[in-house]
Amino acid sequence: MTESYVIIGDGIAGSSAAETLREEAPDADITVITDEGEALYNRILIKEFAKGKLPEAPISIHDESWYDERDVELRLNTHVKNLDPDAHTLETHEEEVIDYDKLLVATGGTPTQLPVDNSDAEGIHHFWTFQDARRIKESAESGEKAVIVGAGLLGIDLAAISGAQDIEAKYLMRGDAWWRYALSVEGAEIMHNAMRDIGVEPVFGSGVDHFETDDDGHVTAAVDPNGDRFECDWAGVAIGLNFNTEILQGTSVKQDGGVVVDQHMQSSVDDIYAAGDLTRFYDTILGEYGQNGSWGSAKEQGTIAAKNMVDPESAEFRWVSSYSITHFDFPFLSFGHPTIGDDEVEKKYSDTEYRRLALKDGKIVGGVLIGDLAPQSAYKRLMKEERVVGDQKEVLMQKKFDPDDLAPTQEQ
Amino acid sequence: MSQSVAPLERSLSRVDRVHPSARVRHFDQLSESAQEYVIAWASDDAVPNVLPEDLRADDVVVFTDYLHVA
Numbered sequence: 001m002t003e004s005y006v007i008i009g010d011g012i013a014g015s016s017a018a019e020t021l022r023e024e025a026p027d028a029d030i031t032v033i034t035d036e037g038e039a040l041y042n043r044i045l046i047k048e049f050a051k052g053k054l055p056e057a058p059i060s061i062h063d064e065s066w067y068d069e070r071d072v073e074l075r076l077n078t079h080v081k082n083l084d085p086d087a088h089t090l091e092t093h094e095e096e097v098i099d100y101d102k103l104l105v106a107t108g109g110t111p112t113q114l115p116v117d118n119s120d121a122e123g124i125h126h127f128w129t130f131q132d133a134r135r136i137k138e139s140a141e142s143g144e145k146a147v148i149v150g151a152g153l154l155g156i157d158l159a160a161i162s163g164a165q166d167i168e169a170k171y172l173m174r175g176d177a178w179w180r181y182a183l184s185v186e187g188a189e190i191m192h193n194a195m196r197d198i199g200v201e202p203v204f205g206s207g208v209d210h211f212e213t214d215d216d217g218h219v220t221a222a223v224d225p226n227g228d229r230f231e232c233d234w235a236g237v238a239i240g241l242n243f244n245t246e247i248l249q250g251t252s253v254k255q256d257g258g259v260v261v262d263q264h265m266q267s268s269v270d271d272i273y274a275a276g277d278l279t280r281f282y283d284t285i286l287g288e289y290g291q292n293g294s295w296g297s298a299k300e301q302g303t304i305a306a307k308n309m310v311d312p313e314s315a316e317f318r319w320v321s322s323y324s325i326t327h328f329d330f331p332f333l334s335f336g337h338p339t340i341g342d343d344e345v346e347k348k349y350s351d352t353e354y355r356r357l358a359l360k361d362g363k364i365v366g367g368v369l370i371g372d373l374a375p376q377s378a379y380k381r382l383m384k385e386e387r388v389v390g391d392q393k394e395v396l397m398q399k400k401f402d403p404d405d406l407a408p409t410q411e412q
Numbered sequence: 413m414s415q416s417v418a419p420l421e422r423s424l425s426r427v428d429r430v431h432p433s434a435r436v437r438h439f440d441q442l443s444e445s446a447q448e449y450v451i452a453w454a455s456d457d458a459v460p461n462v463l464p465e466d467l468r469a470d471d472v473v474v475f476t477d478y479l480h481v482a
Contacts, residue, residue, distance in 0.1 A: 042441075045437075048474055054430055058432065058434055324440050329476060330476065331451075331476050376451075
């Protein structure tokens with residue numbers, strides 16, 4: 001009998017799974033369901049579109065013919081409202097019942113809204129989909145002042161969009177530094193200066209108490225908890241994601257700040273797999289559960305899930321993710337899990353060059369590189385090898401880091 | 413598939429505009445070897461003469477600049 005695979009979500013995780021499933025199971029029925037109105041697009045590049053630097057066409061990755069050529073049924077604008085794991089069926093918003101043998105949930109997330117007054121006002125943008133990028137671009141091209149909220153990797157994209165569109169922006173941060181969980185103040189200051197260079201002013205010890213609006217319900221200002229008022233024509237908010245797991249409610253699929261999956265992307269319920277941003281996966285390098293929202297990680301998870309859907313436990317997710325910021329004159333790259341660990345080492349080499357490594361039990365578990373990205377491959381390799389290097393911090397921080405300079409690993 | 417051979421000085425070049433039909437990828441979407449290639453090029457370090465497999469002529473890579481593959 002022909003196997004039937006259903007994928008919910010057509011982001012990079014769902015799409016890579018569909019591609020792998022077709023390779024691994026040439027005769028299977030494969031259906032991809034998404035509530036978005038367009039097929040896979042390049043989520044990493046929508047910020048370049050919003051900056052006004054990149055035309056719309058190159059953002060698209062797959063058109064509908066891509067699915068036709070692979071005999072994959074693509075259902076756009078389709079919302080899954082019910083899932084019955086026992087019956088192996090799901091139901092769409094049009095009350096159509098679809099059978100599956102194996103299901104992949106790759107539904108990603110939805111940006112978290114600030115829990116303050118008027119956070120849903122006109123002109124307050126979140127930044128996740130291509131449609132979000134189109135709206136932000138429109139606001140940025142017609143406005144003069146903006147407020148950005150969310151001192152992390154997505155918030156800085158909004159800051160860069162403001163800079164590229166010659167918007168005078170205030171970047172409101174609750175703490176004393178951008179991405180304070182991964183960087184020291186010294187490292188973050190390099191990023192703060194880069195923001196200032198493009199006309200974005202970081203405001204520390206701030207945040208949003210409420211937004212003010214005009215009579216039409218359009219945002220006019222953000223007021224922070226100190227009572228300081230920041231006028232704006234639009235605001236960008238990037239404070240995190242809520243995972244799209246509504247369809248799993250009422251099922252026994254285990255969730256713990258994400259859908260819990262093992263290293264094979266298998267959930268706690270037979271024949272249901274998950275991949276992408278919404279997973280809390282068993283990280284075989286860390287030896288504990290972790291999360292990651294990078295493009296490469298989601299793509300790999302989709303591939304691994306598909307292989308295991310066809311041949312259970314045949315492939316394992318073992319991956320060191322990375323995420324770069326390329327908005328400024330110098331590059332920034334984080335890898336692994338830079339916000340965890342029990343030890344660290346950092347060094348600033350110049351006004352635009354800095355490194356920090358997070359260590360746990362003497363092993364590299366993540367890091368941040370600013371300016372010179374050359375050591376990234378060596379650091380990632382050491383992390384993947386789980387090599388104990390915490391006693392050789394000076395070597396690790398050498399400007400031209402060469403792993404051959406590390407003392408040989410002692411046999412236990 | 414045979415690999416392209418690109419002399420160092422002509423392998424990548426900064427561009428301001430991107431043609432709508434160009435294949436554009438962000439640095440994060442490249443293979444490790446292609447990332448190393450871009451990093452070396454941007455640092456004026458020695459770059460292998462052989463273009464990494466996932467880069468092809470007329471690609472555009474989004475790094476700190478937009479880089480066109482010759």
